[in-house]
Amino acid sequence: MTTAKSETIAAQISKTLAARIIAGEIEAGAKLRQDHIAEEFGASHVPVREAFKRLESQGLVVSEPRRGVRVAGFSVDEVREVAEMRAALETLALRNAVPHLTRAILDQAEEANRAGDRALNVQAWEMANRAFHRILLAPCGMPRLLKAIDDLHTASARFLFSGWRAEWEAPTDRDHRAILDALRAGQTEIAATTLARHVQTIGQKKPK
Amino acid sequence: MTTAKSETIAAQISKTLAARIIAGEIEAGAKLRQDHIAEEFGASHVPVREAFKRLESQGLVVSEPRRGVRVAGFSVDEVREVAEMRAALETLALRNAVPHLTRAILDQAEEANRAGDRALNVQAWEMANRAFHRILLAPCGMPRLLKAIDDLHTASARFLFSGWRAEWEAPTDRDHRAILDALRAGQTEIAATTLARHVQTIGQKKPK
DNA sequence: CATTCCATAATTATAGATAATTTTTAGAGT
DNA sequence: ACTCTAAAAATTATCTATAATTATGGAATG
Numbered sequence: 157m158t159t160a161k162s163e164t165i166a167a168q169i170s171k172t173l174a175a176r177i178i179a180g181e182i183e184a185g186a187k188l189r190q191d192h193i194a195e196e197f198g199a200s201h202v203p204v205r206e207a208f209k210r211l212e213s214q215g216l217v218v219s220e221p222r223r224g225v226r227v228a229g230f231s232v233d234e235v236r237e238v239a240e241m242r243a244a245l246e247t248l249a250l251r252n253a254v255p256h257l258t259r260a261i262l263d264q265a266e267e268a269n270r271a272g273d274r275a276l277n278v279q280a281w282e283m284a285n286r287a288f289h290r291i292l293l294a295p296c297g298m299p300r301l302l303k304a305i306d307d308l309h310t311a312s313a314r315f316l317f318s319g320w321r322a323e324w325e326a327p328t329d330r331d332h333r334a335i336l337d338a339l340r341a342g343q344t345e346i347a348a349t350t351l352a353r354h355v356q357t358i359g360q361k362k363p364k
Numbered sequence: 365m366t367t368a369k370s371e372t373i374a375a376q377i378s379k380t381l382a383a384r385i386i387a388g389e390i391e392a393g394a395k396l397r398q399d400h401i402a403e404e405f406g407a408s409h410v411p412v413r414e415a416f417k418r419l420e421s422q423g424l425v426v427s428e429p430r431r432g433v434r435v436a437g438f439s440v441d442e443v444r445e446v447a448e449m450r451a452a453l454e455t456l457a458l459r460n461a462v463p464h465l466t467r468a469i470l471d472q473a474e475e476a477n478r479a480g481d482r483a484l485n486v487q488a489w490e491m492a493n494r495a496f497h498r499i500l501l502a503p504c505g506m507p508r509l510l511k512a513i514d515d516l517h518t519a520s521a522r523f524l525f526s527g528w529r530a531e532w533e534a535p536t537d538r539d540h541r542a543i544l545d546a547l548r549a550g551q552t553e554i555a556a557t558t559l560a561r562h563v564q565t566i567g568q569k570k571p572k
Numbered sequence: 573c574a575t576t577c578c579a580t581a582a583t584t585a586t587a588g589a590t591a592a593t594t595t596t597t598a599g600a601g602t
Numbered sequence: 603a604c605t606c607t608a609a610a611a612a613t614t615a616t617c618t619a620t621a622a623t624t625a626t627g628g629a630a631t632g
Contacts, residue, residue: 164429164584189613200586202410205615209414213421215508221372222593222614237506240460244452252448298445300423304512372615397582408617413584430583430624 165199166206172197173207177216177227178314179279184229188217214307216314230315238311243352245305246289250351252296254344262336265291269332282313288332292339312358331357373407374414380405381415385424385435386522387487392437396425422515424522438523446519451560453513454497458559460504462552470547473499477540490521496540500547520566539565 173193176182194204208225211217219225265288272284286309294302331354338347381401384390398412405412416433419425427433473496480492494517502510539562546555 166584167429191613201614202413202585205410206413206417209417210421213418221375224594224614233505234508237508240456240506241453241509241512244456245449248448248452297441298448300442300445301449304449374615399582409583410616432583432625 164203164206165197166203166210169193169197169199169204170207170210173211174214174216174310177211178310178317180314180318182227184227187224187226189224215311230311235312235315238308238315239356239358242305242308242312243355245301245308246293246355247348247352249293249296249298249301249305250348251344252298253293254339254347256295256297257292257339261291261295262339265332266336269329269336272329272332278317282316285329286313292335316358372411372414373405374411374418377401377405377407377412378415378418381419382422382424382518385419386518386525388522388526390435392435395432395434397432423519438519443520443523446516446523447564447566450513450516450520451563453509453516454501454563455556455560457501457504457506457509457513458556459552460506461501462547462555464503464505465500465547469499469503470544473540474544477537477544480537480540486525490524493537494521500543524566 173182173188182188188208190201190204190208194201197204208217208219212219212225216228217225218228268284268287268291272281272288275281275284289305289309290302293305296302331350334350335347335354338344338350381390381396390396396416398409398416402409402412416425416427420427420433424436425433426436476492476495476499480489480496483489483492497513497517498510501513504510539558542558543555543562546552546558
C-alpha cells in the first residue's frame with residue numbers, strides 16, 4: 157500500500173510514528189533518536205525533526221531543548237483531562253451540527269455504530285467509534301473545533317489501547333444508540349448531555 | 365534585550381513571527397518566504413521551517429505542501445468559532461479551578477483587572493485581560509486544557525488588534541468584576557455562566 | 573484567443589560538517 | 603569503597619551547499 161504521492165516525507169514519518177505510539181509499540185518515556193529514525197525511513201534528519209514538531213503539537217511526544225524528544229507519558233489525571241475536554245468540545249460541536257443533520261447522516265452514524273458492535277478487536281472498535289463521532293459532529297462546520305476534537309480522540313485511543321490490549325470484548329454501545337434516538341426525536345439537549353456523560357465514562361474505565 | 369540563551373533559534377523565530385502576525389504587521393494571506401526570513405534572522409532555512417510548523421499548530425499560518433505557508437485569514441465565522449471554543453473550555457477550566465482558588469489569587473485577578481482599566485492602548489489592555497483569565501484558570505491544574513485556551517486567546521487577540529487598531533477606549537470591565545464577585549461569594553455556576561457570556565461577547569463586537 | 577511548453581523561482585529534501593550540550597566513562601583523591 | 607571532578611563519547615542543533623520536485627508566469631504556437 158503506497159502512501160499518497162503528494163504528501164511530504166515529514167508527514168509520512170509523522171503518521172507512522174503516531175500510529176506506533178498510539179498502538180503502544182513504543183512505550184511512554186522512550187527516547188526517539190532522530191538519526192536512527194532517519195535511517196529507518198531512508199531519509200535525512202530534517203524531515204524527521206519536522207515530524208517530531210507535529211507529534212509534539214498533538215501531545216504525543218514532549219521535546220526538551222538539546223535533550224531530544226521522548227514519547228509522552230499519560231497519567232490518570234491526564235486521561236480525565238482529555239475526557240473532560242472532549243465532553244466540553246463535542247457537546248459544543250453537536251449543538252452546532254444539529255441544524256445540519258439529515259436523516260442520511262444519522263443513518264451513516266448508525267451504520268458506524270453497527271460496525272463497532274461487529275468489531276473483533278479494540279482497534280477496529282476504536283475506528284468505528286471515531287467514525288461515529290466524526291459523522292455526527294462534522295456538519296457543525298467548525299474546522300478548528302473538529303481538529304481539536306480529533307487530536308483528543310487520538311489521545312483517548314492511546315489510553316484505550318494501552319490498558320485494554322489483551323482482554324477486551326465488544327461492548328454493544330448503549331450510549332451511541334441513545335444519542336441517535338434523541339437526535340431523531342429532535343431532543344438536542346438530551347443528546348448533548350448523553351454525549352457528555354458517554355465521553356467521560358471512557359476516562360473512568362480503569363484498565364484493572 | 366537578549367532573548368533567553370537556552371531557547372532554540374526556531375522558538376525565537378516562532379515567537380517573533382507570532383507577535384508580528386498578532387499585531388497585524390503582516391497582513392492575512394501574505395506569503396512567508398523561508399529564505400527571506402532565514403536571512404533576516406541570520407539563520408538557515410531549517411529552523412525557519414520548524415518555526416512555521418509551530419505557527420501552523422497555533423493556527424496563525426496555513427501551509428500548503430510545495431506551495432509554502434501564508435498568514436491565515438480569519439472570517440467572522442472563525443472568530444465566532446474561537447469564541448465558542450473559549451466559552452466551552454474556559455468554563456470547564458474555571459469549574460476545576462474553583463476548589464483551588466484562594467483569596468490571594470482572587471486579589472491577583474482583581475489587580476490584573478485594574479491594570480486593564482488603566483491601559484492606554486489595546487495591546488496593554490489585551491495583556492491585562494489575558495492575565496486576568498490565566499490567573500483564574502491556572503489553578504485547575506490541567507496543562508493540556510490551559511495550553512489550548514492560550515492558543516485560543518492568541519487567535520482572539522489577532523481579531524481584537526485587527527479591528528480596533530486605531531479607535532479604542534479602555535472599557536471598564538463589568539463582566540470581570542461580576543465574575544470575581546460571584547467567585548468570592550462561592551457562586552460557581554453564576555461565575556461560569558457569566559464567563560461564558562463574557563467570552564462570547566468578544567466575538568460579537570464588530571470592528572467599526 | 574486559448575493552449576502548450578519552457579524558463580524561472582520557491583519549496584522540499586539530502587549530505588556532510590561544525591558547534592554546543594548532555595551523558596557517560598574514567599580517574600584521582602579522601 | 604565512595605565521591606567528586608575531568609575527559610571522552612554521543613546526541614542534538616545548526617549551517618552550508620546542492621539536488622530534485624513542483625508552481626508560476628510568460629512566450630510561442632495553433
